[in-house]
Amino acid sequence: MQSADAKLSRSSLQLALRRYSSVVRDMEQTVLLPSLLRDVPYDEAADCEAADNNMDLYEYYLMLKAIKNTVESGLIPHDDAKAKNQAALHKGLEPLLEAQPEALFHFHLGGLFTVIATLAKKSQNLTEKYLDIIGVSH
């Protein structure tokens, strides 16, 4: 039982990244007129979560595509503006890097998995919403 449970609860980062690419590719092939997404609010009601997000769906579409490019290139862009925003986050974790590097490794590995799985779901939601907008039932 134990080993079967362990197997089921394991997840692969590689698979999650590949799945994300494939879901965003579907989105790109479906959304032929991305400009239709402009000014459509990013509606979080369905997710029952706070909508702190003030991006419209068009901005979200661009963001999902940009992340796909990063995922597929495997490269880590060193954007100064982004780096500044994140300096505070990283600062708090620096002591962990020395004291508990293994915990920090698992923290970032698990975190990357969670965020990419969440974004894959967002991409699917966006595709569905586009189909709603153009009046195609699904």
Place this chain on the structure above:
Amino acid sequence: MQSADAKLSRSSLQLALRRYSSVVRDMEQTVLLPSLLRDVPYDEAADCEAADNNMDLYEYYLMLKAIKNTVESGLIPHDDAKAKNQAALHKGLEPLLEAQPEALFHFHLGGLFTVIATLAKKSQNLTEKYLDIIGVSH
């Protein structure tokens, strides 16, 4: 200039992970008697960083090998004990997942890159220390 600079400052997570595996493999091939590392303190003096760490070199050696297995399998172990330790860290980031998923993606991607590059250096240091212990000059 801009694009050349951007190119130089980019780093690849895939490469960093592959380099880590290779450095730990070197360590495993060099350290033929890991028990010699028992009770050797993990000396942080060379790094000029605080030594909150109370692992000995043998424990460090085992940790580096365990992380290599995770890196090579690509699987994310869902260890309940580890999960509990990290719940607090993740809790603080949950609002970010909705509000700024792109920032969180870059945070974890960059974080994973930093931690794996740091651990690769630690593995090289450990290999050198082992050679010191057995009296092989390098």
